[in-house]
Amino acid sequence: MLAGLAAGCEPGTGQPDSRDVPPVPPTGPHQAGITTPGEAQRNLLVVVADVEEGVAVGPLLAELGEVVRALTAGTDVRLLGSSPGDLTVTIGLGPRLVRVAGASLPGTADLPQFSREQVDPRARGGDLMVQVCAGDPVVLSIAAAALLDQAGDRVRERWRQSGHRGSTVPVNEGLAAPRNVFGFVDGIVGPHTASQQRRDLWLAGPAPVAGGTIAVLRRMELDLPKFAALSVADQEAVFGRGRDTGAPLSGGHIATDPDLGAKTPDGRYLIPVGSHVRRAHSAAVGVGLMLRRSYSIADPSPGLLFISFQNDLRTFTNTLTRMDTDDALLPFTTTTATATFLVLPGFDQQRPLGSTLFR
Numbered sequence: 001m002l003a004g005l006a007a008g009c010e011p012g013t014g015q016p017d018s019r020d021v022p023p024v025p026p027t028g029p030h031q032a033g034i035t036t037p038g039e040a041q042r043n044l045l046v047v048v049a050d051v052e053e054g055v056a057v058g059p060l061l062a063e064l065g066e067v068v069r070a071l072t073a074g075t076d077v078r079l080l081g082s083s084p085g086d087l088t089v090t091i092g093l094g095p096r097l098v099r100v101a102g103a104s105l106p107g108t109a110d111l112p113q114f115s116r117e118q119v120d121p122r123a124r125g126g127d128l129m130v131q132v133c134a135g136d137p138v139v140l141s142i143a144a145a146a147l148l149d150q151a152g153d154r155v156r157e158r159w160r161q162s163g164h165r166g167s168t169v170p171v172n173e174g175l176a177a178p179r180n181v182f183g184f185v186d187g188i189v190g191p192h193t194a195s196q197q198r199r200d201l202w203l204a205g206p207a208p209v210a211g212g213t214i215a216v217l218r219r220m221e222l223d224l225p226k227f228a229a230l231s232v233a234d235q236e237a238v239f240g241r242g243r244d245t246g247a248p249l250s251g252g253h254i255a256t257d258p259d260l261g262a263k264t265p266d267g268r269y270l271i272p273v274g275s276h277v278r279r280a281h282s283a284a285v286g287v288g289l290m291l292r293r294s295y296s297i298a299d300p301s302p303g304l305l306f307i308s309f310q311n312d313l314r315t316f317t318n319t320l321t322r323m324d325t326d327d328a329l330l331p332f333t334t335t336t337a338t339a340t341f342l343v344l345p346g347f348d349q350q351r352p353l354g355s356t357l358f359r
Contacts, residue, residue: 018085018136019322026072027348029211030202033090034291034309034343039176041133044163045140046217046305047148048126048339049155057097058358059342060154064091065132065353067150069142078146085136087143090351092129092215101357109299109313111216115324116334123337126158129215131307137164153207159337161219163295163305172255177246180294181302182227182332184239185246187292188254189282192359200288201216203311203345208356211345216316218295218306219297219337227332228335238328240277246348248277252344262282272328280319287315300336313340313353 024032051057070076070088098107110125132143140162148155168176169185180186191200203209227235232243241248242260248258250270259279262270271278282289290308297303308316323330347353 002158009118016172018083018134018139021085021135022074022081022341023074024086024088024235024336026068028346030213030346031096031343032072033088033131034213034278034293035090035197035201037086038174039168040293041088041135041136042165042166043137044165045132045144045160045201045306045351046131046163046307047132047144047160048158048160048217049128049130049148049151050098051127051155053152055154056358057093057100058269058354060261061354062352063150064147065347067147068353071146075145078149079142080140081137082136082139084139084143085134087132087134087136087139089143089147090129090131091134092131092343093354094125094339094341095359096125098342098357100322102208105206105342105357106203106311106313107212107213107214107340109340111313111338111340114320114335116330117336117338118336119338120336123159123219124339124340126341128155129217129339129341129343131215135203136265140322147241161305161337162299163297165295172184172244176279178296181222181224182235182239184235184241184242185254186294188241188246189257189277189289190291191289191329192291196289197291200315201291201309201311209342209345210356213311213343214313214316215341216306216308216310216313217337217339217341218335219303220306221301221334221336223332224302224332237272237275238269238332240275246301247281273329274326276327279323282308282315282319285322287318288312290315290319301334303336307353309343316340355359 165178168178177187191197201214246254250259250262290310295305297307
């Protein structure tokens with residue numbers, strides 16, 4: 001009977017014991033939780049906060065980095081006996097604090113407002129992003145509580161959002177992507193190779209930010225009843241991809257680059273003019289690739305916590321500007337929270353988190 005159980009799984013759960021999950025190193029040239037682990041963990045909690053006026057940012061970040069190292073090593077008593085498993089923590093700074101470090105640094109620009117936003121002022125922007133990911137959902141709140149405890153009254157929470165990734169679909173060797181709540185595969189295209197990541201993901205400079213990246217967070221409510229009322233063919237026309245396979249409507253398989261010029265014998269585009277694939281395609285927009293590690297959400301309502309990483313904020317803003325005019329997906333979305341952050345470069349024991357920007 002036991003021979004049929006997957007190694008490291010409890011009977012009846014199908015979930016691996018976090019003590020049997022390899023840890024993800026928190027230190028190095030880049031922070032964890034962006035490209036490591038290669039396939040994003042199933043569970044996420046993001047906390048967005050403000051840093052109180054007069055707080056010394058450098059010591060705060062250094063302390064948070066030490067807590068990250070202790071949490072992921074399993075040595076922080078605030079874990080309360082829980083195993084960190086594949087826990088990752090990713091920390092970013094909002095534009096206000098980046099401007100304090102240097103007015104010309106990447107990450108100083110705020111996100112503009114776009115259409116289809118219903119954003120409370122407290123859910124727009126922020127000084128500090130703490131992204132916590134893990135296979136074990138229990139670890140998320142424990143780790144976030146430890147980090148906020150360390151920050152104490154130096155920070156004031158704005159909003160938080162938990163999310164989960166559903167079943168994944170293989171895209172190509174070493175890469176899988178999850179289905180979103182609309183039933184479509186999400187995050188297929190991105191800078192997945194090392195050369196693409198050097199070009200489009202990681203900041204090469206200036207020196208204080210080298211190894212970091214720019215994050216965009218957008219919490220979106222999705223109109224599931226309205227989308228479900230469409231035929232499958234019409235749903236696929238909205239995305240420009242097959243719902244079951246993820247393949248572009250121009251043909252091929254899920255990893256095939258969409259052929260935006262492909263037409264039917266009577267001259268109609270195989271990928272509709274207003275489809276999401278066409279409107280958001282990096283070549284059509286004229287920008288680089290963005291790495292998307294988005295999570296489906298159920299609270300406060302069904303939707304998506306869109307998360308993208310790119311080394312130029314215009315990769316996102318130019319894409320959404322083009323989508324804003326004629327993207328068939330947007331009428332099914334309402335954005336309720338929005339922010340951008342400079343994800344700090346990697347750190348280690350000799351180079352504390354944030355030390356390249358703040359002393």
